[in-house]
Amino acid sequence: MEPQARTLHLLFLLLHALTKPVELIENSDFHLAGDYLLGGLFTLHANVKSITHLNYLQVPKCNEYEMKVLGYNLMQAMRFAVEEINNCSTLLPGVQLGYEIVDVCYLSNNIQPGLYFLAQDDDFLPILKNYSHYMPHVMAVIGPDNSEAAITVSNLLSYFLIPQVTYSAISDKLRNKLRFPAMLRTTPSATHHIEAMVQLMIHFHWNWIVVLVSNDDYGRENGQLLSQRLVNTGDICIAFQEVLPIPSPSQDLGPEEQRQMNNILDKLRWTSARIVVVFSPELALHNFFLQVVHWNLTGLVWIASESWAIDPVLHNLTELRHTGTFLGITIQRVSIPGFSKFRVQNTKAGHSMPNKTNPRATCNQDCDACLNITESFSNILMLSGERVVYSVYSAVYAVAHALHRILRCDQISCKKETVYPWKLLLELWNVNFTLLGNQLFFDQQGDMPMLLDVIQWQWDLSQNPFQSIASYSPTQKRLTYINNVSWHTPNNTIPVSMCSKSCQPGQMKKPVGLHPCCFECVDCLPGTYLNRSADEFNCLPCPGSMWSHTNDITCFKRRQAYLEWQEAPTIVVAILAALGFFSTLAILLIFWKHFQTPMVRSAGGSMCFLMLVPLLLAFGMVPVYVGPPTAFTCFCRQAFFTVCYSICLSCITVRSFQIVCVFKMARRLPRAYACWVRYHGPYVFVAFIMAIKMTLVAGNMLATTINPIGRTDPDDPNVMILSCHPNYRNGLLFNVCMDLLLSMIGFSFAYMGKELPTNYNEAKFITLSMTFSFTSSISLCTFMSVYDGVLVTTMDFLVTVLNFLAISLGYFGPKCYMILFYPERNTPAYFNSMIQGYTMRKS
Structure with a gap:
């Protein structure tokens, strides 16, 4: 038996050991019968630490954790896209798409859904030498939302070249196609998110910042990317970087975590840096921002990473408006007609699956409170626009367009035939289509170059809670400003966050301490000048035939003295x-x-x-x-x-x-x-x-x-x-x-x-x-x-x-x-x- 086959066999045994037989559940939220099935991985509930389930040999029950509103919203986007394609008479005429959706509970439930999708309808995964003609339960997988879970699932799916299109995992590791050959994304990579942040800080002349990261791969990786980017820039310095303590599943902090939290808040109170960049999952930030409000920290500018930039639950903490200005980096806003109504409609049970046996069900395919809680945030979700929702929506459409080419569809019908995942993957790389006014395709790294928006949080109920102030193009690598920011400062002035005040023209910077952003201003002596575009830390000597006065930025020609006739x-x-x-x-x-x-x-x-x-x-x-x-x-x-x-x-x-x-x-x-x-x-x-x-x-x-x-x-x-x-x-x-x-x-x-x-x-x-x-x-x-x-x-x-x-x-x-x-x-x-x-x- 080959090593890969032995590994898959062991994983299959683990699947049977972990999976508990459940009764048949006809739930159209998670299952829709069809000729070709898509797998969906979404985070409907989340255990932030995601390690408690390792204490026992059982798949965790995700509904025991806190619900994630955006996760359910994204799942509804997949369902909406599939139903819209099925009702469309031109894209896949005569073909019914179906789906199997599983709640991955952020990080706690990744292996079991992956094995579930790989196995055939009889829950068996055969040991074969060649899987070119193997038909798993689903032909493609949409999701999951975070990079750690996406990597875990991709390590399974890549063996079978099953296309995996993630809509929110931005890790640069996923660009390695030797390691992740079947991974595609409908969102720009982390490098572009970081670049948008840096250009935003450069635009407002902020060179003294604080970086807070979560104690997981997401926080550490993005914090490191930002640090590397700032080293290359040389114009922005990090006053300090701290790791946010992650609370337990009960959202309570222990004594050590509370001491760490107090230390961070105390540093924020006394630092001269007014810009705080936060890389963390949104569920780890609830306690933190409650503490920020309790400590009465004000006058800060919070820059949110994509993981919590448009989180409606955090935005619901209205007291945050007093702590400063909230800016975030997220995917572009694209309105999807009919989705706002579909998101809160009741599920209609009883979908039949023609020519198939009874639909199967696995654990974590239930969310009793999802619809009710989503309805309470429906206004915020509707006003904020369909941002990450569009990434899920476009991922489903990308698979549909690839399937359209494989089945040689015309305006009337498609030639139904067996579609192997690896063939679908080849077609996915070549899709190029227009969706709601956007030209969509995958680049050489498997990323879809979607525009990014810089948004500002608003608490006026009559406005969009996440108003766009700038747009970043991954292809041009340039930030374009479209609206002014409403600063939470006296007279609406731009906050100043600099370790040292800017030097006057003709003054060089003399470093103070380890940070190049901290310096003293020293006048350039006569005979020297300062060329800021070349070197801000050294006054350059004038050429021999030229001279300068104190604080000059250029040299002038000396008056030449020689014997003249008129003397x-x-x-x-x-x-x-x-x-x-x-x-x-x-x-x-x-x-x-x-x-x-x-x-x-x-x-x-x-x-x-x-x-x-x-x-x-x-x-x-x-x-x-x-x-x-x-x-x-x-x-x-x-x-x-x-x-x-x-x-x-x-x-x-x-x-x-x-x-x-x-x-x-x-x-x-x-x-x-x-x-x-x-x-x-x-x-x-x-x-x-x-x-x-x-x-x-x-x-x-x-x-x-x-x-x-x-x-x-x-x-x-x-x-x-x-x-x-x-x-x-x-x-x-x-x-x-x-x-x-x-x-x-x-x-x-x-x-x-x-x-x-x-x-x-x-x-x-x-x-x-x-x-x-x-x-x-x-x-x-x-x-x-x-x-x-x-x-x-x-x-x-x-x-x-x-x-x-x-x-x-x-x-x-x-x-x-x-x-x-x-x-x-x-x-x-x-x-x-x-x-x-x-x-x-x-x-």
């Missing part, structure tokens, strides 16, 4: 540069015209042009100091000007050395002098100095960069100083040191030649130029070590122009003066006489 210092230095350019150009032309004269030759001859040309180019390039720096202007500032200036200094230095050598050292070191003349010593010296200079400049630029950068003004962060590079000043100081050395050497040689003839004595002019160069360079270095910003560029600009002017006018100016105004002194005879006079004085 007074720029205009003054530009005038000096223009003077230097035109005066140098004039000197160049004068020297070119009088190149063969003794005055030009005594000044250096052709070497003068080696000085004048760089001077002229340098004066022409001084505009690179003005305007925003670029790679080219930085190159000119760091390389071109310092090379030109060094050329001039090296020429002056070699010229002063040459004068001393001619008049004092020629006769002492004749060979050295001859070598100096033969190998063009002056030009070799200038080239050597230039090689050293250019090597230093190139190394400095390679070590840093010539690309301009921006630096924050230390005195004003709103200003960005544009400069060449961070080590610009260091490179400038390094180059100045070499120029200082040349100035000092030139000054020394010039001082040594102070006693030379007047026409050849250039010591005072060289001394003046070198002294000015030395002084300006020292001043620039001192200024750069103290100040920063555009002033450094201005000072560098000024010193560069003045140094070139000192050479141009200080060295060449006096000679031009002599050439232009004393031409008689610019003759070989005059120069020879001056030399002879100097020689005679020395003798």
Whole structure:
């Protein structure tokens, strides 16, 4: 015997052991004869703890427990749908649907009805290797209402692939079709119910909530789903989560349960969270809400799960209106014509079952008080609309449409034939029909994507007790608001439920404690900003070219600081540069015209042009100091000007050395002098100095960069100083040191030649130029070590122009003066006489 067959055999023996023979009951509430039978599992009575029956080997009597009004209402929906289909001439013409309905007592009576449906009419379940052609008592099962019971029943029915369409079990476990291949649902899964809750809380800016769950699989599973969803959201935190004590079947709480209940109520009294989400069966909440009223808890917003969102018995506790606002998630409202009247009509006994033996009956197929109690809640049930009722109604119609396709029905008749459950299951997956204006089908997980409603409890007898305020679409995963909420608060203001008040723009959240919803507001410092869409807990630094003030949410571009033409210092230095350019150009032309004269030759001859040309180019390039720096202007500032200036200094230095050598050292070191003349010593010296200079400049630029950068003004962060590079000043100081050395050497040689003839004595002019160069360079270095910003560029600009002017006018100016105004002194005879006079004085 195979393991599965052995298991079914044992369950069958248990069925006979538990089932007590009962008399035949012709009760059309639970049984209707037909060609094809549907099984129905509903909770008409409920024992909340559902464990007392485990103490003895007997099926519990459900009518000993408290009645569940909604359960009977749903059972009536199945009966109404079957009778409506039987009276319809187009869906299943000539076919009579029947039903067997059993009260599952919430969780206490699940196995026995499952076995009852599996067995054949003779109460036997044969042991077979292949059940493909096996005909159980029913061809499909509608229900039960809760996930735990649905899973239990499905574990039995799935072995036989008997279609099971549940109307209210929302557990995500049921989406696993490998485990539950025959399970279908006419309600969205728990994930969609949770998503509707979360979007509701996000809409009203509630981020501080309390979660209460029942001590069963329903409460624990949905509480865990909500917690996981909130972790992914990150915007909503749970202040605390507690497990509600489940009362005994007598609805009394023991000492331990009462202590636990008091602890929960005390936390609700003192917590700052105003939103309470409750996942629990409705029968476990009666005592809880009585205690809430007794403790006089007010100002709360209660969010109900689908299990009690439209429970008329809880709604009948009218004192609950003083505890706050009640919102709930439930299936959409669809009015079913004729059902309100059918729900409270008396049963007509005596239905016959043609071509069948006497109908069987099992325990828990009686409810003497059901109709009377339902009549007392008829007004609430009618005004609330047919919500879960429509899920039962559509489940029956789904089976009927699948049967319609199997029996190849037309408008007149159907071909009656044996319908095996597994064939019906295949057709159920493919049904797609319209029912009361709704397009119905099953998705890949076996769920029917019905709309969900967010409802608010009302206690005005003239209104719908469960008024829709929003609608959630499982396909679009979006909540749409259709009505305003009537808040039970002063001035109808939306309740605030936040661990911390919202921060002002430009304030970041500093976490306090473990919850991200609890924080302090800290101002973002200047230079930082807050992008709430990216990160609410950290102020982001502004990019280098931008800045921000305190509490800014964006950065603005800094004001760029650089030397501009309209500034007074720029205009003054530009005038000096223009003077230097035109005066140098004039000197160049004068020297070119009088190149063969003794005055030009005594000044250096052709070497003068080696000085004048760089001077002229340098004066022409001084505009690179003005305007925003670029790679080219930085190159000119760091390389071109310092090379030109060094050329001039090296020429002056070699010229002063040459004068001393001619008049004092020629006769002492004749060979050295001859070598100096033969190998063009002056030009070799200038080239050597230039090689050293250019090597230093190139190394400095390679070590840093010539690309301009921006630096924050230390005195004003709103200003960005544009400069060449961070080590610009260091490179400038390094180059100045070499120029200082040349100035000092030139000054020394010039001082040594102070006693030379007047026409050849250039010591005072060289001394003046070198002294000015030395002084300006020292001043620039001192200024750069103290100040920063555009002033450094201005000072560098000024010193560069003045140094070139000192050479141009200080060295060449006096000679031009002599050439232009004393031409008689610019003759070989005059120069020879001056030399002879100097020689005679020395003798």
